[in-house]
Amino acid sequence: MVYGVGLARGMGVTLKTLIGPAFTVQYPDRRVGLIGAARAYGISTPGLIFKRPIKAMRAVLGLERIDVRPAQAARFRGNEFTWYEDRCTGCASCAKYCPLGIIKIVTLPGGTNVQEGESYALDTFEIDTGRCMFCALCVEACPYDALHMGSNFERANYQRMGLVLSKRDLVNQPKHPSTWYRPQMELLDYSPFADELDDFKQAGRHETPSVERLTRRWVEDRRTSEVNEADEAVED
């Protein structure tokens, strides 16, 4: 083989890539030109020039920047959690299943929740996301679909304590649960990036049980089981 053919071929590949479209995504923001800015703000280019001349000027000078959100999959396990207090019974399955033991739950008697009716009241529900490895085993363990992975990942913080998700954070933060291990959400055609799922009833695979069923379950069944236990105690 003639010496240099391989080199020339390699250069050809490089040249082809040089003139092809760029693959890199600029994050968290990127510069836009006049046309790009008009498209980003949803108006026509002349509209931008006349209605918002300062923005148009900045775009021409290459100073205008727009936010970029990288494409994420619906199952993306983000750096946060979504938790529905109304679904949680305080059973602590998630805390037991977590390989790192970073979910802290303190419960008091006397709460209610949507599946079980009578349950524990949550005093503390804390996840130390600074130590979390986002394996989603807690989500797999939760029998009541109260805990979901979130989709957000931009949670950089200056302090370690800022990464601890307290119960208040979990209740107040916008709820964008990931569809990981939640087939019912995939069936809903729900996208974590477009929609918020505030309604705790939609988040679960269980329907909300009726009052009659809860009464039967929590009053009548229990009474019979107490009777049975009393019988057994007598037999012993």
Next chain:
Amino acid sequence: MPLTTQPITINVGPQHPSTHGVFRMRVTFDGEEVIDVEPIFGYLHRGSEKLAESRTYTQVVTLTDRLDYVASMTNNMSYILSVEQLAGIEPTPRGVWLRMIAAELQRIASHLVATGFFLQDLGALGTPLIFTMREREQILELFERLCGARITNSYMRPGGVFMDAPDDFWPALDRFLSDMPHHVDEYEGLISGNEIVAARCDGVAVVDSQTLIDASVTGPMLRASGVDWDLRHRQPYEYYNRVKFNRPLATASDNYARYMVRIHEIRESLGIIRQCIEQIEPGPVRPETVPALIRPPVGDSYVGTECPKGELGFYLVSDGGVAPYRCKVRAPSFINLTLLREMLIGDKLADMFVTFGSIDINMGEVDR
């Protein structure tokens, strides 16, 4: 007056961009030539094997992700196979096919990383590495669709996989499979047959096959010396006996041969994925009967699997409890590294890192 040189000893690493992690070599040079190498490792030791003893069988999956973190799926698979053998769990067919697709994608990703960094060490700063990372990115996006994570997947579970692939995964996989051969051609155009690469790699760090076998080296390194040893073919696990694939071999056993074996294996893996897609059948991805807390009977198990870097196996001992009594990892990176001294002695300083890159090690797996 005769010209003499003084041997000089320098430390390479532990914080050195060319050592692929926290690895240290104490190298003695005579002029430009390496006359002695002392590898020192353990900087990334996290005690994974010990940690496994205090975690349930399912929780250990998350630890296996962090051994060889550029090939998490194959680590998961190796561990899961060992657990299934230990506990006598029969996986569901769809789960097995999904595991094979994931593992072969991971093999491509790992070989891409190996190739990219090998050329980076050679001095091809940027271009080939960015090329290979570009395609690896597509694989990671596929993983993100599949299991929500890109690197630390934790996707597989005893009996199958965690969750079926979403609907949008299959078109994306098809797109990747049709694009990828062109990209491999691109790498080959860029690198294979390039005179500079040939001049730097041909005949450098040659080890004969007997030495490799004696040191229990496995994987592309062994196949580059002409030994036809691929566990997917020799001891088929999963459904590898139902797919057809060639086993690329080379005879030169030098840095260039190791690179070529990896490039050809990428093409073979693409073929395996296509066959898996043809044969995959609908059904559950894991059996209903597998309990959350697995308590295998007393005994031990070992399943050797062909990972991108060589034979990976988990030796598990059960005492009947919910956690392994002992978990020993046969890490291919660690064992492939044992020949480092023999390979480097006599090399030039500039070739040292190229040879190191051609072994393709991962410090997460070496130190565990």
